[in-house]
Amino acid sequence: CGWRRRRGSSAPRPLSSSTPGPGRTASSPPRAAPPSPSPAGAATPPPPPPPRPSTTPLQGGETKAARRRRARESPEGMLRHRLDMCSRDADLATALELYAAAVDPATAVPLALHHYNCLLYLCSNAAAEDADAARRGFEIFAAMEAQGVEPNEATLTSLARLAAAVRDPAMAFSVVRRMAAAGIPPRLRSYGPALFAYCDARDAVGAAEVEAHMDAGGVVPEETELAALLRVNADTGRADQVYRVLHRTRTLVRQVCEATAQVVEAWFRSDAAAEAGVEKWDARKVREGVVKGGGGWHGQGWLGKGQWDVGQSEMDKNGKCQRCGEKLVCIDIDPSETETFAKSLAELACKREVRDDFIRFQDWLRRNGPFDAVIDAANVGLYNSKAFSFSQVNSVVNGIQRVTKSKKLPLIVLHRSRVNCGPAKAPQNQKLIESWRNAGALYSTPPGSNDDWYWLYAAVSCRSLLVTNDEMRDHLFQLLGTSFFPRWKEKHQVRLTYSGRGPTFHLPPPYSIVIQVINLTPS
Numbered sequence: 001c002g003w004r005r006r007r008g009s010s011a012p013r014p015l016s017s018s019t020p021g022p023g024r025t026a027s028s029p030p031r032a033a034p035p036s037p038s039p040a041g042a043a044t045p046p047p048p049p050p051p052r053p054s055t056t057p058l059q060g061g062e063t064k065a066a067r068r069r070r071a072r073e074s075p076e077g078m079l080r081h082r083l084d085m086c087s088r089d090a091d092l093a094t095a096l097e098l099y100a101a102a103v104d105p106a107t108a109v110p111l112a113l114h115h116y117n118c119l120l121y122l123c124s125n126a127a128a129e130d131a132d133a134a135r136r137g138f139e140i141f142a143a144m145e146a147q148g149v150e151p152n153e154a155t156l157t158s159l160a161r162l163a164a165a166v167r168d169p170a171m172a173f174s175v176v177r178r179m180a181a182a183g184i185p186p187r188l189r190s191y192g193p194a195l196f197a198y199c200d201a202r203d204a205v206g207a208a209e210v211e212a213h214m215d216a217g218g219v220v221p222e223e224t225e226l227a228a229l230l231r232v233n234a235d236t237g238r239a240d241q242v243y244r245v246l247h248r249t250r251t252l253v254r255q256v257c258e259a260t261a262q263v264v265e266a267w268f269r270s271d272a273a274a275e276a277g278v279e280k281w282d283a284r285k286v287r288e289g290v291v292k293g294g295g296g297w298h299g300q301g302w303l304g305k306g307q308w309d310v311g312q313s314e315m316d317k318n319g320k321c322q323r324c325g326e327k328l329v330c331i332d333i334d335p336s337e338t339e340t341f342a343k344s345l346a347e348l349a350c351k352r353e354v355r356d357d358f359i360r361f362q363d364w365l366r367r368n369g370p371f372d373a374v375i376d377a378a379n380v381g382l383y384n385s386k387a388f389s390f391s392q393v394n395s396v397v398n399g400i401q402r403v404t405k406s407k408k409l410p411l412i413v414l415h416r417s418r419v420n421c422g423p424a425k426a427p428q429n430q431k432l433i434e435s436w437r438n439a440g441a442l443y444s445t446p447p448g449s450n451d452d453w454y455w456l457y458a459a460v461s462c463r464s465l466l467v468t469n470d471e472m473r474d475h476l477f478q479l480l481g482t483s484f485f486p487r488w489k490e491k492h493q494v495r496l497t498y499s500g501r502g503p504t505f506h507l508p509p510p511y512s513i514v515i516q517v518i519n520l521t522p523s
Contacts, residue, residue, distance in 0.1 A: 075109045083118040092122045092133060099140065113152065116144045120158035127165030137162045153184050160193040169197030169206055176210075180217060188219055195225055199232040204241065207232050220483075223253045227260040234267035239276035242267055243301055250297065250515040252483050254490075268308040277302035294332035296516035319511030326518045328511035333487060341484050342461040349453040357446045361454055365461065368440040373400045373410035373494070374459040376468035378418065378451060383469065383498050388418060390429040392503075396496065397436075399503045400467055403494075409441035410467070413455040416444040459492060467494045467505070487512075 086095035102109040123137030156179045163171035172194035179186045198206035226249045233241040289298035313323035320327045381388040436442035445451040459466035495506040
């Protein structure tokens with residue numbers, strides 16, 4: 001979508017005017033092999049017997065298996081199982097019947113934390129549409145406290161959801177503060193009830209307090225939370241806060257979903273947006289802000305006044321808007337950010353891998369690097385194939401070398417087992433492997449290692465292109481926990497497709513896929 005001041009507004013420089021001026025346009029782009037058969041006539045060996053449960057006697061002579069079985073078959077264990085089934089099936093009515101029987105003196109069953117958490121979870125799920133469910137939830141929590149059962153994060157999150165369901169954001173927020181005071185780290189889901197309840201109540205001040213508490217606790221909002229903050233500030237005409245949250249969304253989310261885009265569009269169509277902004281500004285500060293931010297944003301607030309021209313558009317392959325003709329820029333990454341990220345990546349890898357192995361790789365990289373490109377050879381060699389293909393890797397090696405116009409081969413990262421076994425034993429593949437080794441371009445990762453750490457660190461520390469179709473979404477990459485990583489991927493990852501004619505490289509776009517303010521420099 002794109003937004004710009006309309007012709008004839010009081011902006012110092014409408015985008016369609018011949019009078020130059022900074023940033024009144026913001027644009028964002030739409031958004032294992034089967035076992036070998038036994039030789040003929042050979043008897044098929046029987047499958048190994050299943051592992052036998054532990055029969056090691058514990059203190060008192062009872063085995064672990066017997067103790068677990070006794071726990072499952074106890075009244076508490078059977079109640080736990082039935083409540084778990086109620087949670088799975090969203091069956092609040094049956095869960096409340098089980099609870100009533102458990103607290104009845106005639107059929108009493110001692111209730112533990114897990115029992116209460118199941119009940120509170122079910123009540124909080126139903127509370128938004130069933131006032132009685134909320135009432136019962138509060139009653140169950142009061143009974144839990146009276147019994148002396150200590151709540152955990154899941155308990156208090158359900159309590160906060162109950163408070164939000166009865167439209168009491170202050171109570172929901174007090175639950176989060178209680179959690180933090182008790183030494184229970186609140187999670188993003190813990191803040192959601194209070195934040196969304198304040199936003200639904202159009203209480204922008206309360207929502208800002210929740211956001212500040214999140215920031216103090218190191219809890220980072222995601223797109224849903226940021227969209228709610230944008231909406232409440234836009235609805236209450238808080239232009240400066242809309243600007244701040246829009247910039248935060250730009251940093252943390254980058255490419256927004258359709259629902260968030262609609263919130264942003266609604267703001268730019270509003271009268272408050274037309275009135276927001278100053279008519280005079282320091283052009284030097286605007287230029288400095290653009291340079292400091294790497295391009296695409298100046299950070300000086302709303303500049304100019306007047307109605308915005310709002311519409312949806314598409315970008316061509318070079319980032320040119322098909323509606324207004326302006327071009328999105330490629331936003332630079334601060335070199336110090338890259339260096340800091342490489343250091344944190346190495347520290348994390350040393351904790352997850354054998355430390356000496358990874359330090360040995362760092363030393364090797366210092367001696368043999370830097371490289372213009374790094375190839376995730378396992379991903380490339382298995383592209384559209386069940387069997388690893390060295391010839392496919394070699395075609396990518398040669399192709400990306402032509403793309404980078406480098407006299408040096410790219411770095412090929414491949415697990416040692418693939419270098420020494422299987423297809424690697426074929427004579428033609430042995431020649432390839434030897435040529436890569438002689439060029440100082442092959443690093444074989446040690447047994448038991450995860451080669452993802454190696455190729456990612458090499459690409460980040462060398463500031464090189466990374467050739468892989470791996471989307472880097474699994475738990476390893478989630479450990480990185482930083483907004484820098486998506487920005488780095490956007491500018492460095494090269495994806496590929498393969499056909500009979502060889503590999504086709506899909507290079508990073510020449511522009512950054514992120515909310516931008518364009519036409520920033522006055523003439």
